Amino acid sequence: MGSCTSDIFRVLFCGEEFNWGYKFTKEALQDDADIEVSCCRREEVGEHIGSTDLAVPLMARLDAQMLDSAPRLKAILQYGVGVEGVDIPAATERGIWVSNIPSEGTGNALSCAEMAIYLSLACLRSANACTESIKERRVGVPLGRTLFGKTVLIVGFGGIAKELVPRLRPFGAKVMALRRSAWGQAADASAEALLDRKGAWSDMASFAADADIIIVACSQDSSSFGFVNDSLIAACKPGVIIVNVARGGLLNYSAVRAGLETGKIGGLGLDVHWSEPFDPQDWVAQHPRVVLTPHVAGVTELSYRAMAKVVAQEARRLHNGCPPTIQLAAVPNPRTGGAVQAPASRFP
Structure with a gap:
């Protein structure tokens, strides 16, 4: 100093x-x-x-x-x-x-949107299993999935979501979004026009039931803390992929762990965590279907x-x-x- x-x-x-x-x-x-x-x-x-x-x-x-x-x-x-x-x-x-x-306007939202796509693709292509195949000198495995044809639900419609929507469309994905504030704001018009479906926070369960991938991009406060919980995960498709580039507390830890144990969550991509730095020996960090990055989406x-x-x-x-x-x-x-x-x- x-x-x-x-x-x-x-x-x-x-x-x-x-x-x-x-x-x-x-x-x-x-x-x-x-x-x-x-x-x-x-x-x-x-x-x-x-x-x-x-x-x-x-x-x-x-x-x-x-x-x-x-x-x-x-x-x-x-x-x-x-x-x-x-x-x-x-x-x-x-x-x-x-x-x-x-x-x-600073490149932060754009950078986070790119990271959300990266984590989605890493889960779809089983990035950890790919690493294991290289270690074991195997070729042609694992079998991956495409973003093409998938339905992506973005929770929150702030800066990250507005950068995400036009970047997801060229992949051939169907894009839905939920927001807590009213739709129809002029500043959001171009991104909103690209959505296949839009809804309110109260529509969470019905939208989640149709999503192959859920990207969490909302702010964390008392009304959103831990909203990815047992009941929401129960409403999801089997094998849903959940990506979080917002705040770690938006996901309920025990619910996510249970979802991974049962296979209800087929992939988990986290750039933000329940505690940071995240313990590399934590059960979630050790799970083969979990892809972690060290809070660098906007970095x-x-x-x-x-x-x-x-x-x-x-x-x-x-x-x-x-x-x-x-x-x-x-x-x-x-x-x-x-x-x-x-x-x-x-x-x-």
Whole structure:
């Protein structure tokens, strides 16, 4: 960690995971002599947050107690979409902005969509069995399946889904989608027009019954946590493939394990996990029909350089006394039942 003076605006990456974000942001701000970009281990955030102006939490939790020790903190900016590790009401009460980087327009959603297709194909082609065949010097096995002719259900219709739909159509797949908000929004029109079928969250069981592949691409909150559970899996076709590129908590662990044991789940492709880093000795990680990647769906040079430019832009604005250009909409306040609005800023 470098030294800090009152004239230096400090950006702190809270955690050493996803380190390309730190490297690219530091590079993007290398000519800004009065902005310092640092990185620390998650366990050390409390030691450095007190002299930080802009925090990038990564996988670190920023709760009320942590925020109490951050008198200079003006904003928290998630390097990506999910802000579930931030106590937003507590930040708002303390005059701290909380923002994320929308997945659309940065290459992040596109990168995650590509990973969802990769994991789907890996499950269809039995990637682990292919590796075993190479080890055993066998040719012509295993027998694979095609994406052509399959029915794919996308759960959630945010940035990832809108990048997925036009990429799935050329494979000859039928594409369905569910969303919690209303259909017919102008911004979604081009991707929505390519769907074979669309429905609401309440249609989950009936849509799942028709799907060969379910791709989980929705946000995780109290209403979606663990929604891939015993009852949903029971409604699925035998041998359904489930792919998750969103958040690990959207899948109920015991339900997924039971589905793999019975064969109801024919393939499981996970880029996100119940705990991270995921234990390689875990039963699910050891299963031959499970394909794992280490939370890298959005970790591409395209997306990480684009997001670094956003962090650099926001750091410059905050340093100049301006509010961030990207801000979260009002969110429910669990303490009052009302909404959390934009905070009073901590600008000088």
